[in-house]
Amino acid sequence: MKSLKKQRRIQVIAVAAVALVLSTVLIGYAMRDGINFFRAPSQILAEPPEPTEVFRIGGLVEEGSIVRGQGETIRFSVTDGGAVVPVTYTGVLPDLFEENQGMVGTGRYINGVFEAHEILAKHDETYMPAEVVDALKEQGVYKPTDS
Template identity: 65%
Template sequence: MKSLKKRRRIQIVAIAVAALALATFLIGFAMRDGINYFRSPTQVVETPPSGSETFRIGGLVEDGSLVRGQGKTIRFRVTDNNQSVPVSYTGVLPDLFGEGEGMVGTGRMQGDTFVATEILARHDETYMPKEVIQALKEQGTYVDPKAAPTDPDS
C-alpha cells in the first residue's frame, strides 16, 4: 500500500512539473512579439539592433531636424544630446509632438534609419517618459524642469 501512495505522489509531482514547464513555454512563446525593449539613441548607435527586432527608442526631437515629406511621411532625428538617430514615420503625429520635445517611438531599424510604427509624445509641458529621463541622466544631460533655476549672477 505504501509504495502505491508513494508512486502516485511521484506521478502527481511529475505531472505538475511538466504542466508548469508547458505553461511557462506557452506564455513565453505568446509574449515573444509583445515585448519591446527601450533603447536610447546612444545605445542604438553603439550596438545596432537587427532589422527584424522591434524596439522602442526615446529621446528629444533634435532642433531643426523635423521635415515633412510627401503625404503623411515625417522625418526627424531623435537625440539624447550625445548621439542622434534618424527616424521616419508615416501617420498622424500627436498634437504635442515638436522639436526639442520628448518622444518615444516603437518600430524597427532599416539601414541606419529607425522606421516608427507608433510615436508617443509628452502629455503636458513637464512630462517626459521615465525611460527618456533615465537615458538622459545616464548621459549626464538631464535637466529637471521642476528644479528652481540657478541664478548665474549670485
C-alpha cells in the same frame, strides 16, 4: 500500501512539473511579439540591432530636424545628448509632438534610419492644461515651476 501512496505523489509532482514547464513555454511563445526592448540613440549607434528586430527608441526630438514630406511622411531626429538617430514616420503625429520634447517610437532600425510605426509624445510631470493654469491664475493660487 505505502509504495502506492509514494507512487501517486511522484506522479502528481511529475504532472505538476510538466504542466508548469508547458505553461511557461506557452506564455513565452505568446509574448514573443509583444516584448519591445527600449533603447536610447547612443545604445543604437553603439550596437545596431538587426533590421528584423522591433524595439522602442526614446529621447528628445532634435531642434530644427522635423521635415514634413509628401503625404503623411515625417522625418526628424531623436537625440539623447550623446547621439542622434534619424527617424521616419508615416501617419498622424500626436498633438504634443514637437521639437525639444520627449518621444518614444516603436519600429525597426533599417540602413541607419529608425522606421517607426508608432510614435508617442511625452511631456514632463509638470504639464498642466492651459485651462487649469488660467483658472488657478484667476484664483491667485498659480505658482509657476522653474524650468
